[in-house]
Amino acid sequence: xxxxxxxxxxxxxxxxxxxxxxxxxxxxxxxxxxxxxxxxxxxxxxxxxxxxxxxxxxxxxxxxxxxxxxxxxxxxxxxxxxxxxxxxxxxxxxxxxxxxxxxxxxxxxxxxxxxxxxxxxxxxxxxxxxxxxxxxxxxxxxxxxxxxxxxxxxxxxxxxxxxxxxxxxxxxxxxxxxxxxxxxxxxxxxxxxxxxxxxxxxxxxxxxxxxxxxxxxxxxxxxxxxxxxxxxxxxxxxxxxxxxxxxxxxxxxxxxxxxxxxxxxxxxxxxxxxxxxxxxxxxxxxxxxxxxxxxxxxxxxxxxxxxxxxxxxxxxxxxxxxxxxxxxxxxxxxxxxxxxxxxxxxxxxxxxxxxxxxxxxxxxxxxxxxxxxxxxxxxxxxxxxxxxxxxxxxxxxxxxxxxxxxxxxxxxxxxxxxxxxxxxxxxxxxxxxxxxxxxxxxxxxxxxxxxxxxxxxxxxxxxxxxxxxxxxxxxxxxxx
Amino acid sequence: xxxxxxxxxxxxxxxxxxxxxxxxxxxxxxxxxxxxxxxxxxxxxxxxxxxxxxxxxxxxxxxxxxxxxxxxxxxxxxxxxxxxxxxxxxxxxxxxxxxxxxxxxxxxxxxxxxxxxxxxxxxxxxxxxxxxxxxxxxxxxxxxxxxxxxxxxxxxxxxxxxxxxxxxxxxxxxxxxxxxxxxxxxxxxxxxxxxxxxxxxxxxxxxxxxxxxxxxxxxxxxxxxxxxxxxxxxxxxxxxxxxxxxxxxxxxxxxxxxxxxxxxxxxxxxxxxxxxxxxxxxxxxxxxxxxxxxxxxxxxxxxxxxxxxxxxxxxxxxxxxxxxx
Numbered sequence: 163x164x165x166x167x168x169x170x171x172x173x174x175x176x177x178x179x180x181x182x183x184x185x186x187x188x189x190x191x192x193x194x195x196x197x198x199x200x201x202x203x204x205x206x207x208x209x210x211x212x213x214x215x216x217x218x219x220x221x222x223x224x225x226x227x228x229x230x231x232x233x234x235x236x237x238x239x240x241x242x243x244x245x246x247x248x249x250x251x252x253x254x255x256x257x258x259x260x261x262x263x264x265x266x267x268x269x270x271x272x273x274x275x276x277x278x279x280x281x282x283x284x285x286x287x288x289x290x291x292x293x294x295x296x297x298x299x300x301x302x303x304x305x306x307x308x309x310x311x312x313x314x315x316x317x318x319x320x321x322x323x324x325x326x327x328x329x330x331x332x333x334x335x336x337x338x339x340x341x342x343x344x345x346x347x348x349x350x351x352x353x354x355x356x357x358x359x360x361x362x363x364x365x366x367x368x369x370x371x372x373x374x375x376x377x378x379x380x381x382x383x384x385x386x387x388x389x390x391x392x393x394x395x396x397x398x399x400x401x402x403x404x405x406x407x408x409x410x411x412x413x414x415x416x417x418x419x420x421x422x423x424x425x426x427x428x429x430x431x432x433x434x435x436x437x438x439x440x441x442x443x444x445x446x447x448x449x450x451x452x453x454x455x456x457x458x459x460x461x462x463x464x465x466x467x468x469x470x471x472x473x474x475x476x477x478x479x480x481x482x483x484x485x486x487x488x489x490x491x492x493x494x495x496x497x498x499x500x501x502x503x504x505x506x507x508x509x510x511x512x513x514x515x516x517x518x519x520x521x522x523x524x525x526x527x528x529x530x531x532x533x534x535x536x537x538x539x540x541x542x543x544x545x546x547x548x549x550x551x552x553x554x555x556x557x558x559x560x561x562x563x564x565x566x567x568x569x570x571x572x573x574x575x576x577x578x579x580x581x582x583x584x585x586x587x588x589x590x591x592x593x594x595x596x597x598x599x600x601x602x603x604x605x606x607x608x609x610x611x612x613x614x615x616x617x618x619x620x621x622x623x624x625x626x627x628x629x630x631x632x633x634x635x636x637x638x639x640x641x642x
Numbered sequence: 643x644x645x646x647x648x649x650x651x652x653x654x655x656x657x658x659x660x661x662x663x664x665x666x667x668x669x670x671x672x673x674x675x676x677x678x679x680x681x682x683x684x685x686x687x688x689x690x691x692x693x694x695x696x697x698x699x700x701x702x703x704x705x706x707x708x709x710x711x712x713x714x715x716x717x718x719x720x721x722x723x724x725x726x727x728x729x730x731x732x733x734x735x736x737x738x739x740x741x742x743x744x745x746x747x748x749x750x751x752x753x754x755x756x757x758x759x760x761x762x763x764x765x766x767x768x769x770x771x772x773x774x775x776x777x778x779x780x781x782x783x784x785x786x787x788x789x790x791x792x793x794x795x796x797x798x799x800x801x802x803x804x805x806x807x808x809x810x811x812x813x814x815x816x817x818x819x820x821x822x823x824x825x826x827x828x829x830x831x832x833x834x835x836x837x838x839x840x841x842x843x844x845x846x847x848x849x850x851x852x853x854x855x856x857x858x859x860x861x862x863x864x865x866x867x868x869x870x871x872x873x874x875x876x877x878x879x880x881x882x883x884x885x886x887x888x889x890x891x892x893x894x895x896x897x898x899x900x901x902x903x904x905x906x907x908x909x910x911x912x913x914x915x916x917x918x919x920x921x922x923x924x925x926x927x928x929x930x931x932x933x934x935x936x937x938x939x940x941x942x943x944x945x946x947x948x949x950x951x952x953x954x955x956x957x958x959x960x961x962x963x964x965x966x967x
Contacts, residue, residue: 169690170690170691170692171684171690171691172684173684173685173686173687173688173689173690174684174685174686174687174688175685176658176685177658178653178684182782182784184782193780193782195782195784197784197786200655200712200713200715200716200787201754201758201773201789202655202712202743202746203743203746203749203754203757203758205754205757205758205762206746206749206753206754206757206758207745207746207748207749207754208745209749209757210748210943210946211745211943211946212862212942212943212946212947213864214862214863214864215902215943215946215947218899218902219742219950222657222659222741222742222743222809223657224657224658224659225656225657225658225659225660225661225662225663225810226657226658226659226661226662228657228659239864243864269665273665273686274685274686287688287689288687288688290688291686291687291688292686293675296672304672305669308668308669308671308672309668309669311668312666312668312669315666319893322897323893323894323896323897323899324893324894324897325666326659326662326663326666326810327659327809327810328897329893329894329897329899330897330898330899332863332864333864337897337898337899338870338897338898426764427763427764430764431764431765431766432762432764432765432766432767433766433767434759434765434767434771434772434773435771435773436771436772436773436774436777437773437774437777437779437784437786438773438786439773439786441758441759441765443764446766450766533867535864535865535866535867536864536865557763563942564862564864564942565942565943570762570763570764572764605688617658
């Protein structure tokens with residue numbers, strides 16, 4: 163009989179992906195490959211384009227997190243042209259950014275990763291989705307999810323042009339100011355967003371923390387890796403999505419290094435594997451030691467749990483309380499349990515809502531002064547932000563006419579590439595024993611990557627486009 | 643009880659934005675989902691390839707495919723979805739015209755690979771390893787799909803029945819396309835399901851557009867400020883509104899930014915880039931050769947600008963550089 167199992171494509175994530183699982187003589191797992199089978203080549207085909215087009219061009223890397231690319235790109239242009247945005251423009255960018263983070267993280271909880279908890283990992287596959295979630299939490303709650311998402315998308319459309327692809331980013335500012343009426347309308351939404359974030363954390367309490375089976379998953383060793391963690395922090399080492407320094411902590415939670423975006427080349431390096439179109443990032447000063455965790459391995463993680471691990475707290479009061487509660491409940495910092503990404507993500511939802519609300523109450527945000535025109539000759543610029551899925555770098559070099567000559571893009575999911583491979587393999591080793599395979603067990607393997615909310619569209623910006631995920635299981639003779 | 647129509651959504655070389663636009667249907671998504679059986683949608687549902695392969699030919703009422711065709715796997719899947727579906731709808735700019743990813747056709751496939759895996763400053767790859775179609779590691783054979791030499795629009799590999807334009811299409815257009823299918827009121831095959839007029843004709847700033855535009859120099863958006871109420875072209879800023887299909891709700895214009903052409907050409911235009919350049923040439927207000935060259939030079943990267951969304955399906959198709967060996 164064939165030992166082949168195909169999870170093809172992997173589902174409920176951004177982009178294509180593929181996983182090959184090889185079994186040994188006892189039909190236990192020998193080796194697992196997580197592949198990203200596509201690439202698009204933005205680093206090449208953006209060469210020769212006008213620099214000011216980069217925010218609207220590079221964001222086409224990813225329709226799931228376009229605002230992250232748009233923002234990193236706008237900041238790279240600020241640096242390229244040596245021009246700072248006026249305070250109102252900076253605040254508008256940060257407002258847009260937090261609205262995006264809020265919406266994006268909620269999309270993951272209710273549509274992509276959350277169904278595994280809310281409906282259950284072993285539930286019939288036709289139920290493990292948003293429609294199953296609505297069945298479980300009730301139509302009224304389902305409508306609330308849809309409503310708040312729609313209203314937040316409306317905020318983004320108002321500030322940035324389109325609900326999906328912002329077009330407002332310019333070097334030294336943004337294209338459009340908002341009026342006092344706009345501000346008041348936005349504030350109505352942000353106020354409700356804070357309440358909705360609290361409600362979602364309550365749902366997480368009910369379906370995960372107070373549910374014996376799910377809580378066990380959360381702290382299970384099956385989903386645990388001791389790695390370094392990286393994230394942007396503000397002057398007080400608190401989580402910030404829009405700006406700051408990049409802080410890395412070691413597997414014991416001790417600061418390993420803190421650096422400015424422009425120095426990223428001193429700290430990060432990428433590895434090429436012949437079996438995937440995705441490159442794998444690691445800490446340059448430790449080096450690549452293979453797909454292993456621990457202090458001596460250059461493998462690090464990014465995105466919600468990593469950001470919380472790499473910081474000393476949250477900059478808003480409600481999120482800070484949740485931050486303390488999570489680390490208290492899970493035995494202190496750093497937390498290495500991969501499924502705690504889901505919890506950390508919801509704490510970030512609350513932070514994003516609170517931060518949006520602060521910005522929407524700030525009278526300065528309606529200032530008509532939203533741009534500073536560049537007066538320097540462009541040459542080189544680096545921009546960074548925290549995408550939902552981790553730290554994102556855009557690096558451009560241009561000629562004096564602002565035509566881009568070289569680009570380097572380190573996208574969020576690439577930071578987690580090694581850890582995702584390791585997590586899938588570890589989950590597969592536990593879930594598949596003696597060749598026993600079921601739809602539910604294979605879904606448990608998929609849960610290992612879903613915790614990271616990977617975006618394979620981003621990860622394969624490198625060439626033609628996406629990361630299909632497939633899982634093949636092979637027997638010892640390499641038969642599928 | 644009659645069976646509900648079956649709908650599938652699939653993505654090829656794309657970014658996921660078209661899927662997000664479907665989710666942006668918001669409460670309408672629930673209405674549509676109640677009226678149909680969604681049988682395949684990798685971003686949101688756990689159905690796998692084998693489920694689709696097991697279906698009968700023509701069993702799916704309509705499949706929406708977004709993304710361009712760049713790999714062998716994508717072409718293969720496009721053909722499978724074509725076979726299984728009564729209607730195949732190209733969803734979004736990449737499937738419709740090749741999209742932004744089609745800009746890769748300005749370069750050789752090998753240039754893309756070497757830049758990404760061997761040249762960028764973060765890559766540590768002394769052996770110059772490139773991803774391989776087939777890798778053997780400790781006796782284990784691992785395969786990746788082939789990367790084609792060029793990017794293609796969906797109708798360059800399979801027959802397409804309808805097109806929903808835009809990067810991304812608006813949720814309203816997606817909903818209307820779905821309703822046309824469900825209510826069996828489809829227009830002639832091959833129709834682009836959006837506005838018929840150029841964006842310029844429906845632009846909220848149309849009243850500020852002079853009867854005769856006169857441009858001596860085009861301004862770059864990074865070096866200039868403009869009146870947020872006035873026609874971009876009259877301000878000397880390139881806007882592709884006159885050469886682009888409307889139906890986008892003028893979302894970029896409303897954010898005070900010029901059109902970049904994502905809805906593609908109108909019905910009576912074959913090549914959006916050619917139309918853009920001929921239109922801009924017609925409003926240049928200089929005559930002597932030297933001044934003309936100066937004005938033309940004030941347009942940065944005309945190829946990348948005019949063919950931003952449609953290079954793969956254009957007359958040029960890309961490949962301005964000679965093929966190496």
